[in-house]
Amino acid sequence: MKIFATYNIKGGVGKTTAAVNLAYLSAADGCRTLLWDLDPQGAASFLFRIKPRVKGGGKALIRGTKALDDAIKGTDFDHLDLLPADFTYRNMDLLLGAAGADKKSTRKLAQLLRPLAAEYDHVFLDCPPSISLVSENVMHAADVLLVPLIPTTLSVRTLDQLTEFVAGFTGRRPQVWAFFSMVDRRKKLHLQITKNLTTERSGVAAAAIPALSMIERMSVERAPITAFAPNSAAARAYRALWSEVQQDPKP
Amino acid sequence: MTAASLRDFVADTPTGEDSPLDAVSSALSQTFAVRQEPGAAGSGTHRWTWLDTFDWRLYKAGLTLQFEQARRGGRLVLSKADGTPQAEQPVTRWPRRPGLAEDLPPGPVRDRILVLTSPRALLPIVKAVSTVTVTRLLNADGKTVARLVMDHVTVTAPTGNTAADTTAELPPRLSVAEVRGYPGQARKAADLLAGVPGIAHASQSRFIAALTALGRHPADYTSGVEAEITATMPAPVAVARLLLRLLDTLELNVPGVLRDIDTEFLHDLRVAVRRTRSAIKLLGGVLPAGLAEHFKAEFKWLGDMTTPLRDLDVQLLGFDALTGQLVAASPADLEPLRAFLAFRRAREFRRLAAALRGPRFRAITDDWRKALLEIRDVDGPRRRRPTAAALALSTTGRSFRRIAAQGAAITLDSPPESLHDLRKRAKELRYLLEFFAPLHDQVAYRKVLSDLKQLQDCLGEFQDSEVQRHEIGDLADAMMAERAAPAATLLAMGEIAAKLALSQAEARAEFAARFARFAGPAGRERVRVLLEGRS
Numbered sequence: 001m002k003i004f005a006t007y008n009i010k011g012g013v014g015k016t017t018a019a020v021n022l023a024y025l026s027a028a029d030g031c032r033t034l035l036w037d038l039d040p041q042g043a044a045s046f047l048f049r050i051k052p053r054v055k056g057g058g059k060a061l062i063r064g065t066k067a068l069d070d071a072i073k074g075t076d077f078d079h080l081d082l083l084p085a086d087f088t089y090r091n092m093d094l095l096l097g098a099a100g101a102d103k104k105s106t107r108k109l110a111q112l113l114r115p116l117a118a119e120y121d122h123v124f125l126d127c128p129p130s131i132s133l134v135s136e137n138v139m140h141a142a143d144v145l146l147v148p149l150i151p152t153t154l155s156v157r158t159l160d161q162l163t164e165f166v167a168g169f170t171g172r173r174p175q176v177w178a179f180f181s182m183v184d185r186r187k188k189l190h191l192q193i194t195k196n197l198t199t200e201r202s203g204v205a206a207a208a209i210p211a212l213s214m215i216e217r218m219s220v221e222r223a224p225i226t227a228f229a230p231n232s233a234a235a236r237a238y239r240a241l242w243s244e245v246q247q248d249p250k251p
Numbered sequence: 252m253t254a255a256s257l258r259d260f261v262a263d264t265p266t267g268e269d270s271p272l273d274a275v276s277s278a279l280s281q282t283f284a285v286r287q288e289p290g291a292a293g294s295g296t297h298r299w300t301w302l303d304t305f306d307w308r309l310y311k312a313g314l315t316l317q318f319e320q321a322r323r324g325g326r327l328v329l330s331k332a333d334g335t336p337q338a339e340q341p342v343t344r345w346p347r348r349p350g351l352a353e354d355l356p357p358g359p360v361r362d363r364i365l366v367l368t369s370p371r372a373l374l375p376i377v378k379a380v381s382t383v384t385v386t387r388l389l390n391a392d393g394k395t396v397a398r399l400v401m402d403h404v405t406v407t408a409p410t411g412n413t414a415a416d417t418t419a420e421l422p423p424r425l426s427v428a429e430v431r432g433y434p435g436q437a438r439k440a441a442d443l444l445a446g447v448p449g450i451a452h453a454s455q456s457r458f459i460a461a462l463t464a465l466g467r468h469p470a471d472y473t474s475g476v477e478a479e480i481t482a483t484m485p486a487p488v489a490v491a492r493l494l495l496r497l498l499d500t501l502e503l504n505v506p507g508v509l510r511d512i513d514t515e516f517l518h519d520l521r522v523a524v525r526r527t528r529s530a531i532k533l534l535g536g537v538l539p540a541g542l543a544e545h546f547k548a549e550f551k552w553l554g555d556m557t558t559p560l561r562d563l564d565v566q567l568l569g570f571d572a573l574t575g576q577l578v579a580a581s582p583a584d585l586e587p588l589r590a591f592l593a594f595r596r597a598r599e600f601r602r603l604a605a606a607l608r609g610p611r612f613r614a615i616t617d618d619w620r621k622a623l624l625e626i627r628d629v630d631g632p633r634r635r636r637p638t639a640a641a642l643a644l645s646t647t648g649r650s651f652r653r654i655a656a657q658g659a660a661i662t663l664d665s666p667p668e669s670l671h672d673l674r675k676r677a678k679e680l681r682y683l684l685e686f687f688a689p690l691h692d693q694v695a696y697r698k699v700l701s702d703l704k705q706l707q708d709c710l711g712e713f714q715d716s717e718v719q720r721h722e723i724g725d726l727a728d729a730m731m732a733e734r735a736a737p738a739a740t741l742l743a744m745g746e747i748a749a750k751l752a753l754s755q756a757e758a759r760a761e762f763a764a765r766f767a768r769f770a771g772p773a774g775r776e777r778v779r780v781l782l783e784g785r786s
Contacts, residue, residue, distance in 0.1 A: 049394035073432030076387070076395040078292045081431055222393065 001117040004124050004245070005142035005174070009158060011129035014148040014181035016043045017215055017225075019126035021238040022146070022245070024224035027080035031121035034072065034081045038092070038138070039128040042085030048075045049222050050084050057088030061112065062095040068112055069119075077227065081120075093133045105133060110141035139166060142174040146245060148181035148209070151193040163203070177245045180208035203249040207240035258427040258441045259453035261460075271449025272401070272423060276386075278443045279399065283388035283436075291385035293400065300378045300409075301458055302327075304371035305507060305516065307470040312367055315458050316360070318342070327360045332456065338363050349374045349512050370568055372513040377461045378407040388440055396436035398428040399444075406461040419464035424453060474500060474519045476526065476685045482640035486537045489639035490530065491626040493686050497527045498620055509604055514564040517603075521561055524554045529682045533646050537636065542622055549615045556606045560599040562722065566592050576750050580743035587740045591730055643687035644782055650680040651778050655770040661762070667717060670762065674710035677703060695781040702769045702777065709758050709765045716755035723748045 004022065006015040016039065023035040037044035042052025050073050060066035072081045099108040113123060127138050139145060147162060149155040159178050166173050180194045197204050209215075212234045214225060221228045226235045262271045279285050288294070298320040303309045309316050314337065315330045324344055329337040340358030349372040355361040364373075386399040404421040425444060429437035444450055455463065462469055478496040480489040501523035507516030528550045535543030570589055574582035606612055637645075654676045661669050681703055688696060723744050730736035768774055 049392045051392075071432075074395075074430040 001113075001120050002122050002144070003113065003142045004122065004144045004146055005127060005138045006124070006146045006148065007127045007135060007138060007142075007162075008148055009129060009131050009135075009162075010150075010155075013129075013150055013155075014209060014215075015129070016047070016126050017218060018146060018148055018179075018181065018209065018238070018241070019124045020044050020047050020218070021224045021226045021235075022242050023080060023122070023124040024077060024226050025239060025242040026122045026124070027077055028226070030079060032079050032119065033122045033124065034083060034116065034120045035124045035126060036083040037085040037126050038089060038134065039085055039126055040087050040089040040092075041128070042087075044126045045082065045084040047218055047222055047224070048082050050075070050082055052085040052087070054084055054086040054088075057086050058092050059088060059095055062092065062099060062108060064112070068116060076223075089128070096133045096137055106136045107140050109134075109137040113141055139174055140169070140172075144245060145174045145176045147176060147178040149178050150182050151180050151187075151190040151197075153193070156193070156197065159204075175249065176203050177205055177249060178203060179205040179241055179245070182211040183208045184211045205241055205244045207237060207244050209237050209241065210234065258429075258437065260425045260444050260450050261422045261453045262425065263422060263449045263451065271447055272425075274447045275399070275425065275444060275450065278447045279388060279440060282439060282443060283390065283396070284393070285399075286387045286389060288385045288387045288398070291387075291398070294383050294385045297381045297383060298379070299381075300375045301461070302373040303376050304368050305374055305512070306371065306472055306474065306519075308368050308371060309364065310469050314364075314367075315456075316364065316373070327355070327358075329360045329363055334456065351513065370513055371515050374512070375409045377458070377465065378409055379457075379461060380405050388436070390436065396430055396433040397440045398430065399440065400426050400428055402426075404457065404461070406464060408465045408467065417465055419461075421457070421460055421464055424457070425450065426453075472503060474522060476688070478686070478689070480639050480687075480689055482638060482690050484639045485636045486534075486639050486642040487626050487636060489642065490534045490537055491623045493534075494527060494530055495620070495623045495627065497523045497530070498616065498623065501527070502616060505607055509607060511600060514561075514568060517557060517561055517564065521554065521557050524550055524557065525678075526682050526685075528554060529679050530686060533650070533679060533683060534642065534686075537642065538626065539622075546615070546619055549611075549619075553612065553615060556603055560596065560603050563592055563596040563599055566719075566722070567596065573747055577743060577746055580739065580746050584737075584739040584743040585747075587735060587737060588726065588730070588744060591726065591733075591735050639687070640690055643683070643690050647680070647683045647687065648778075648782055650676065650683055654680060655775070658766045658770055661766075667713070670710055670759075671714050674707070674714055677707050677710060681707065691781060692784070695777065698777045699781050702774050706765045706769045709761050712758035713755055713762070716751045716758065720748050720751040720755070723751070 004019075006019040006022075008015055019035060023033050027033040035044060035048075037052070040052075045052040054061060054066070054071045056066045061068060061071065068083060072083050074080075075082050096105050096108050099105045109125075116123065125138050125142060127135055145162075145166070147159060149159060163176055166176055180190075180198075183194055184190050194208055198206050198208075210233060212232075214229060214232050215234045217229075218225050225232060226238050229235055262275075276285055299317045300320070302316045302318060310332075313332045315332060315334075317328050317330075319325050319328060324341060326339055326341045328339045331337060338359035340356075340360045342355065342358075351370070351372050352361055352365045352368045381402050381404040384401045386401070387395045388397040388399060390396045402424045404424070405418060406421060407418045427437050427440045427444065445452065453460075459469060476493065476496060478489075478493040480492055484492075501520055504516045504520040504523070507513070508520055528547065531538075531543050531547050531550065535547070567589070570585075570592070574585050577585075654673065657669070657673050657676060661673065681700075684691075684696065684700055684703070727736065727741055727744050730740070
């Protein structure tokens with residue numbers, strides 16, 4: 001089981017759309033895939049038409065009184081399941097903090113996911129925007145950290161900070177794959193930063209997700225764009241990204 | 252594929268204006284939005300073949316094996332009778348000819364069925380073509396919460412002769428597939444379906460439904476006698492029924508022998524012939540004058556025709572076990588012998604096939620059936636004849652007394668022929684017990700049979716070892732004459748002959764104890780209880 005997580009400290013950068021589309025593409029490849037919507041806003045759950053509700057809430061899942069397995073819902077797509085969001089996830093930091101001492105509390109999600117290894121080939125974690133115990137848990141659980149970046153100078157700084165933070169982990173570290181998201185081809189700065197960084201820096205995917213109104217239609221169609229408009233430019237970009245992030249980044 | 256469960260249904264009429272399928276959609280629409288899902292997983296046309304041995308070994312073990320055909324190659328899927336998957340493995344193709352499990356590529360299905368089916372071949376039992384359509388059932392959010400899978404299956408019974416294949420259409424099957432996390436919705440859909448007139452819960456698995464539609468029953472072949480006889484039936488009628496049943500078994504195995512599908516067709520055919528000969532010899536007195544004499548000679552001819560091929564089959568089947576016993580020689584040394592046996596087998600097969608296709612064989616089976624049917628149907632109860640029970644009592648008692656006397660006379664100095672002769676008598680008693688099995692108390696029957704089997708095993712080991720030892724000698728002579736025997740092969744054959752002599756000596760040493768168990772006071776009492784009942 002390989003765990004991918006979409007993470008960025010900022011909101012509205014395309015984490016959920018990436019998680020939803022990459023999870024769909026993984027399932028379409030025939031891999032048994034689970035997407036865990038960790039964001040209490042429940043956008044990924046909404047996109048799959050699944051109610052953002054877990055019986056017993058986040059507390060039951062973190063404390064283990066409800067197995068993750070029992071909360072999973074099938075999506076409309078073969079091989080793709082979803083663990084829905086729940087509004088109580090907003091308190092997940094507190095729940096994780098109560099899980100035990102420092103190391104234990106940062107590895108709780110990894111521990112909860114372990115029993116699903118036989119059932120799934122790929123797990124996608126869609127993280128809420130923050131830097132918190134939840135995000136630290138996600139980084140410890142993930143094999144691959146997918147970081148969407150809006151092509152601005154500040155975003156690049158964020159990536160540097162994140163890379164440094166992960167490098168400080170003792171033992172197992174996730175592989176960091178950044179990719180540009182919401183790229184506006186009319187903006188010179190976007191194109192320049194995208195071009196420079198993808199060529200100069202390792203761990204930045206060549207595939208970039210354009211800013212297209214078609215992607216916004218996902219909330220109307222309530223389905224991955226890769227499913228309802230598989231030949232669109234946006235779907236092609238997600239497919240290119242998916243094939244790239246399954247490889248190791250160039251050194 | 253799927254097990255019959257509470258979410259599996261059948262429509263009682265296939266198609267047409269009043270088809271209950273039309274009502275299904277409107278019933279489900281009460282609760283769900285119903286959408287066709289073209290291209291859904293599992294939809295489209297599927298082809299598969301259910302496989303089993305001629306004697307239904309997989310079915311009897313509670314298993315179902317199917318070869319699912321794909322555009323390229325396919326896969327073998329082994330399931331329990333209730334549909335629970337057990338193992339599957341890809342296979343490039345299923346040969347047109349029935350194949351042995353040992354010829355499959357290594358894989359989990361082969362591992363599971365090899366011992367169970369060997370040495371029988373896997374035959375196509377039923378071929379199926381199914382067209383599956385999937386309908387999504389949506390909740391108010393437009394989310395798929397269950398799926399309705401509709402399956403139209405056409406089945407064919409392969410006969411090996413395409414022109415004669417029989418085909419049937421199964422009533423359409425509907426099943427509600429649960430979407431993970433929405434069990435209540437699937438239950439609701441199943442409840443709605445159950446309320447549609449003309450839709451009923453599926454009570455049979457698809458395999459059984461397919462067999463039923465083709466007019467077959469599972470396990471409709473057995474090599475056992477199992478004649479329908481009763482104690483009060485006139486003896487000639489009972490004997491005719493018995494012999495007709497044996498003739499059925501014999502004839503059922505002929506096509507398999509002629510197609511050389513596996514060695515057990517010939518084995519079962521020979522057993523039917525041997526039983527027939529024993530029945531003619533031991534019970535033929537109740538048949539019309541002259542009939543037994545004529546057919547005694549005919550069935551002897553038939554039995555003799557089959558012996559050379561069966562002997563070679565036995566040698567080839569046991570070849571690996573034989574080479575495994577070698578200590579001094581290497582198994583490779585015996586390969587020329589295997590090739591020699593295979594060459595001879597091909598020759599003997601052609602000879603037997605010609606005989607089975609010839610006029611004498613056809614005359615035997617046709618005339619025999621005609622004569623037996625006449626006895627079975629014409630012989631009225633008004634004639635004063637012994638009953639089946641009386642015949643069973645007299646013949647079985649006589650047979651047992653004869654064995655007891657012959658066996659008691661055997662000493663350590665007796666020639667091997669005395670044991671061979673006793674083996675024949677024991678086999679006759681075994682057949683008599685099996686012929687009249689429906690008339691006996693089953694507990695008493697099993698006790699006597701168990702004693703007899705142990706004696707037969709010992710006598711069999713003794714004689715088989717001797718026969719094989721002589722055969723090895725004869726084969727060595729023949730190979731020498733045909734210059735087909737390297738020295739290493741002859742030495743290895745010598746080692747095998749020595750092993751056989753040892754087995755024979757061991758069997759000889761065990762004889763006294765086995766015979767004492769069978770014919771001693773306790774054994775006699777068991778036979779008395781069998782024939783006369785408890786007093």
